[in-house]
Amino acid sequence: MSLDTVAFALAAALMVGGALGVALTKDVMRLVVGLGAFLLGVAGMFLYYGHAFLATAQVFVYVGGVLVLMIFAIMVVHRANGRPVLEARHDIGAAAIGAGVSGMLFMTLRESVGGWLPQSGTPGGPIAVELLGRSIVVFELAGGLLLIALVAVLVIVGAGERR
Amino acid sequence: MTLLWGFLWGVASVATIAGGAILGVWWERKVSARIQMRYGPQQIGPYGSLQMIADVPKLLFKEDIVPDLADKAVFKLAPLFVFGPVATSMVVIPFAAGWAPVDMSVGILFFLAVPSIEVIAILLSAWASHNTLSTIGGLRATAQMISYEIPRSLAVLSVVLLAGSLRPLDVLSAWQWWWAPLTFVGFVIYFIASIAEMNRGPFDIPEADSELVAGYFADYSGMRWASFMMAEYGSMIAASLFGAVVFFGGGWPLSGAAGVVLLVIKTVLIMTAVMWVKWTFPRPRQDQLMSFCWKVLTPLALLQLVIVGAVLPWL
Incomplete structure (x- = not known):
């Protein structure tokens, strides 16, 4: 196993771990941490394929912009008595819809870009x-x-x- | 192979920051003492230069306090998230023509994007402490860092326009001496905005010790507290190095090893100026800080960009 494969595995682990964190945690702030890990993993994946600009833009726009916006929103709507207003619920219906949508996306992407592999260094x-x-x-x-x-x-x- | 090198450069940049922080703290104590007509440290070692060797073990052995009500996992991890990006940003800076630890085609953008990760880390540490003062400090830090990113990037953009590349090595090799006077306003904007980015005085509103104790890291102690301080010194070193490379041509007019020495001298001069500003100016109010960013620095940076844009076709 080459070191590049290790880098790929690290980025993939960051993505999967972050995604699982988002899906499984109930505390909204930790959910944001999971999302941050996932986004950094995606940036790492872009870097692995040689798209440095895309990776940097990902960090700049999503981690630095969207994520900060989300944390700000959570902080602003948090009540002073410490009881969280926002709490992620573990809803079977929502899980089913999420799984369905991601399955559909996966199938569509596999259909449309089937044999195509990302070129590195474009x-x-x-x-x-x-x-x-x-x-x-x-x-x-x-x-x-x-x-x-x-x-x-x-x-x-x-x-x-x-x- | 790339990963191994990346790992090694990461270790090297952490070591640089740690060593730089140790020397920097001593230098800052001397500079501040000079400004306030004191002597500063002078008992341990020549001119007190070994003082930090006594201070580092003290920090290492201090009790690591985690507040009962804090979100413990996030509280413990946040200092690492603050320090990590700073160490990462160091690796794209070119030290001599054709030599940068990591040659990245969008290195300048990468360097400017790093504070955005730091914002998240600061907000997390502020939030995890479950402390009003920390939360206010975190919110202030975020507002300040996001706002000052704009004039900072615009100021660097004028040099990028001149060089026609986002690759730090290309900027260094294309650099001409007359860029320094042409982009001097840009450098001043970069200098001010960088001080605000690293939350140092006079822009230390997020950690204002007289009103917020220490802001977002008020509840931290021992080595976790030291990580925040190292991150602050690290971003000071990184920003000064980057400024010396982009606005003053790195080792120009020398090249090779002598050029690297000259680059370090330029960096130390910029760092000394950062300290000088901290110990001379009083802290502005939050609204003054914001209006200065949006009403003075941003238009000035745009004006600098227009001037460079007007000169560009005649080159």
Whole structure:
């Protein structure tokens, strides 16, 4: 087993461990830690395939942006008496839906990219053109939607507090 | 093979930071004493230079206190998450032309992205302590670090524009002496924003000892506390090294081993300036800090970028 395989295994273990943490823990803050581990694992996977830009962007945008936003949201809606407002529930229905969706995604991806293996060391130029070209509107819209969702959560929780 | 080298460079950069922190603390004590017309440490070793050798065992043997109400697993891990990214960021910095521990095509972006992981770690440590002062400190640190990332990246972007590459080695080899005056405003912005990124005085609002005790690491003791301090010194060393490379051409005008020595001298000068600023200026208020970032530094960084952009077609 070469050392590169060890690196791959480390990234994969980080991803699987993080995903299991997200699925199994009830404390929302630990859930975020699991998500962070998963995202760093994905970044490691990108690095393994030689996409350094993608890995860095992953850390910058998801770990540094989205994750911080989530922790902020959790901190802001946390009550002063220490009782957590947000608690992940272990719901069989939700688990079934999650498993179904991931199964469906897996099948679709296997159908569409079946024999194709990621090439390592592809130049970053086309990615840059794609990101700053026609995809930029979609990305900005997604950012706007996230902001709206956060404000909505604050409004909903605030209304609950007043009642 | 890459993994083994990565591991070795990781160990090397942790050793650099630990050694740098030991020397840095002594140097800071001397600089601060000089500014306040005192002597500073002078009993142990020549000019008190062995003082830290007495202090490190003290930190190692201190009791490791974990508060009863803390989220123990997260509380214990958070210092590592704070320290890890700083040590990682060191490896992309080129020390001489054609020589960087890890040659990364987007190394500059990588270096600038590292504080985002630190933000998470600081928020986690603040949260895990279950302590009001820590939580306030963590929130302040996050607001400050996220905001100052923007002028910091914009300032570095002007050099990236000139070099036409995000690879630190390319920037170093393309560097010309007249870039330093052209991007001097950028360097000043980078310098100020970096001090804010490392939560050092005068921007130590998240850990303000007179109001928040020590902010997000108020409940830590012994080596875990020392990890936070080492992370602070580590980011000071890394930011000064990176600034010396990007804005002052690394070892320019020398090359080879002499260039590395000159780079270290430039780095120490920048670090001394960071300490000088800390011991000279009073701490601003939170709102002053934010409006300074968004109303002064960010527009200035954009202006610097415009100037570089205007010069660029004539080169």
